[in-house]
Amino acid sequence: MFIGHFALGLAAKRAAPRLSLAVLFAAAQLADILWPIFLAIGLEHVRIDPGNTAITPLDFVSYPYSHSLALLIIWGVVFGWLVAVRLRPGVFGVIVALVVSHWVLDYVTHRPDMPLYPGGPKLGLGLWNSVPATVAVEVPLYLVGLWVYRSATRARDTIGRWAFALLAATLLIMYAGNLMSPPPPSVTAIWSVSIVGGLLFLAWAWWADRHRDAV
DSSP states (O other), X not given: OOHHHHHHHHHTXXXXXXXXXHHHHHHHTHHHHHHHHHHXXXXXXXXXXXXXXXXXXXXXXXXHHHHOHHHHHHHHHHHHHHHHHHTOTTOHHHHXXXXXXXXXXXXXXXXXXXXXXXXXXXXXXXXXXXXXXXXXXXXXHHHHHHHHHHHHEEESSHHHHHHHHHHHHXXXXXXXXXXXXXXXXXXXXXXXXXXXXXXXXXXXXXXXXXXXXXX
C-alpha cells in the first residue's frame, strides 16, 4: 500500500492528539523508511520487473529486516519506547500498532512476498494484481483517514489550513502518478528518491500539524 499507510497515520491523531503527525507518519511508514536504507547498504534486495503486479513493477526479492512481521514487532517496540520516553508517555501502544499495521496492509496488497520472519514463509493476498480493486480499497481508506484527522484537529492559522490541504492533495497526486508512471530507471534511483522524499514528507507533515490544534 501507499496512501493506506498514511491513512492510518492520519487516523491515529485521534488516539494520540498531542503527538506530531510526522511521528505518526513515521510509525506507519517505518518499514518503508528502513527499506531504502537497507537497499542502499545491500542488506535487502529488489529487482525492477515490469508486470510483476498490475500496480508495481518491483519484485521484492528480499526484505526480511524491514518488512517481516517479526522484525516489525521489534522495530515497533523500540520506536514506541523511544517516542513514549522522549516525547509523549502513554502513546507506546499506538506507535507499536502503527508500525505493525504496515505488515498487515502490505499482506493484503502484495503477492506472497511478505515474510513472517527472516528466512520464514512469505504471505500475501495479491490485491495489487488488480488496479480497480486496489484503488477501491486504498482511496476510501485514505479519505476516511483524512476525515478522522480533520475532525480531531482544527487549523490555528492559514498555514495550518493550506499546508495540510496541499499535503493531502499531493499524496493523492503521487498515488495517481505511481499508477501511471514508467518503471524506475535503477535500484539506486529507488532508494535515493525514497530516502529524500520520505524526509521531505515527514518535515512537511510536522510543519502542517504544528499549525493545527487538537480538538
